[in-house]
Amino acid sequence: MTAKTLYDKLWDAHVVRYEDDGTALLYIDRHLLHEVTSPQAFEGLRLAGRSPWRVDTAVAVPDHNVPTLAPQHEIADPVARLQVETLARNVSEFGITFFPIGDARQGIVHVMGPEQGATLPGMTLVCGDSHTSTHGAFGALAFGIGTSEVEHVLATQCLLQRKMKNMLINVDGVLGTGVSAKDMVLAIIGQIGTAGGTGHAIEFAGEAVRALSMEGRMTVCNMAIEAGARAGIIAPDQTTFDYLKGRPLAPQGALWEQAVKAWQALYSDADAHFDRELFIDAASIAPQVTWGTSPEMVLPVDARIPDPADLGDKVKADAARRALEYMGLRAGMAIHEIPIDKAFIGSCTNSRIEDLRAAAAVVKGRQRAAQVKLAMVVPGSGLIKQQAEAEGLDRIFREAGFEWREPGCSMCLAMNADRLEPGERCAATSNRNFEGRQGQGGRTHLVSPAMAAAAACAGHFVDVRDLI
Amino acid sequence: MEKFITLTAKVMPLARSNVDTDAIIPKQYLKSVQRAGFGPNLFDDWRYLDPGEPGDDHSQRRLNPDFVLNDARFAGAKILLAQENFGCGSSREHAVWALTDYGFRVVIAPSFADIFFSNSFKNGLLPIVLGHEAVDHVFAQTQADPQALVKIDLEEQTVTSQAGEVFFFEINPFRKYCLLNGLDDIGLTLRHADDIRAYEAKRRQQAPWLFANVQ
Structure with a gap:
């Protein structure tokens, strides 16, 4: 059997079919929604008379327009208020899980997902937001999409995608005191540029990446898009499983055991081929x-x-x-x-x-x-x-x-x-x-x-x- | 979606790299729940000298005379020409809607950011990747003669400059087919509903935790 990268494994597990030219129909396991990029998608569904394929995969939360001063319910800007209300109306009409303003689970969509256990290793996860790459920290294939694609996922549970290339960024050594995951990813972007990862899924690996907490890993994958890569990925390990265990939407009991067993196979094979590789010494990174x-x-x-x-x-x-x-x-x-x-x-x-x-x-x-x-x-x-x-x-x-x-x-x-x-x-x-x-x-x-x-x-x- | 077959039009030269989607359509306009009406706010921060908010009468705002969109010589251009990494940053499809609402049908650049590139095809906006030499050639031609026309032929995958120079571009066959025929992706995907159901049945066996309902 040919050696595969983690990205190859995630990709292969989600291909429903291929077009003749290699465009794949890719199945989506989790769809996160927020108020800014979803209203036109729901409207598109209604206009075409289509219903969502699988609403149980969707979780919605308002975040972009939300005031940060209490009382948060009172959005002064009428245009912003309408957008937040539109999300509430849409999720209620279609029966989508929703954490409204005032619910302690409400927050930034890329913080809420992992916190609730809505983000799991081995998933495909999308959201109408470029920072969806964040969720790759769990060994998920996660990437941002536009509103037409939000509508496409709602209607079909799939996306038409071309496979990206594989890029490996290996950060070995130990980060100095006072140097964080943010410094690591900024230093990487400084080195490869904002288009350095375009067309690639970047896997972050190496001793310094392994040593990061889930929070740190999310920071790194979050900014993969700032290096041009739609997706950043880190192989799941015990740190990942410990973070997820017991979260509300994570599997429980026997299903949890079964899931962890499957997740332990999510890593790049030793001789897997990467189209680009970059090696960085963590000790050389300053704030x-x-x-x-x-x-x-x-x-x-x-x-x-x-x-x-x-x-x-x-x-x-x-x-x-x-x-x-x-x-x-x-x-x-x-x-x-x-x-x-x-x-x-x-x-x-x-x-x-x-x-x-x-x-x-x-x-x-x-x-x-x-x-x-x-x-x-x-x-x-x-x-x-x-x-x-x-x-x-x-x-x-x-x-x-x-x-x-x-x-x-x-x-x-x-x-x-x-x-x-x-x-x-x-x-x-x-x-x-x-x-x-x-x-x-x-x-x-x-x-x-x-x-x-x-x-x-x-x-x-x-x-x-x-x-x- | 509107079909795209051929287009012969003037070119607007935007000599910048890393044009991000915040620049294409600033955040205050993303609050709209509509798909239309973003054209007057395309490149808002560069185009106007005073700050704008949704609902403003944009015809009353002060134009930046140094910005190419306000240069009368390029009025009516349907092709936007830019440098590397066009459309980087956020996934907002509003950036594409602003470009098409303004009247652009094509963006030519040496490279594009992935999400913007994909969003363009869903809205009948053709993003064309040309090599630096070709891009520089069209920039030079447009600067020498703002009225110069460029012809785009999607079937042939060519860009022809006024001087008759022909540049070939790559496009994946499926995207080309959809654009030429103005096809809606969702309709196409739903023809494979049985394949999707079959995948789900198999996947449910392998990874049942993905099918436990969210509460």
């Missing part, structure tokens, strides 16, 4: 800070901003020049000289309990710098918020002058009321530093939770390793 308007414009915290003229390639140099202008920065400036106006700790990349603990550990005994107007912490779900409060993390943040908010996507993409004003500069634990991403004219620097907390207390970027 990372982005300086531009693409996640690939990233540097270690002790570096200086490059001169676009030194970048060679004209398209790259033009992009860097444009980025520096937008960001209000100049070539040669040290990263630690960059002052910030706001800090945002949250998003599907970094809003889980471990992220909040890492940020709180830095904040404890310190204060938000006077020149930092706002430092906000937005837990990924109501359950994470409860757990953080039980551990006293909310008190640490509040005493340091940070705001402790209700769960949602918040200032990662600023669809709700949380946003940057033009020219404001933010240390953000989210995933995209695109122009206007956090608010028109806003300037985003992507960092880890500990680095965002450190910048909020110092007023500018600092090497968190000097603080711990």
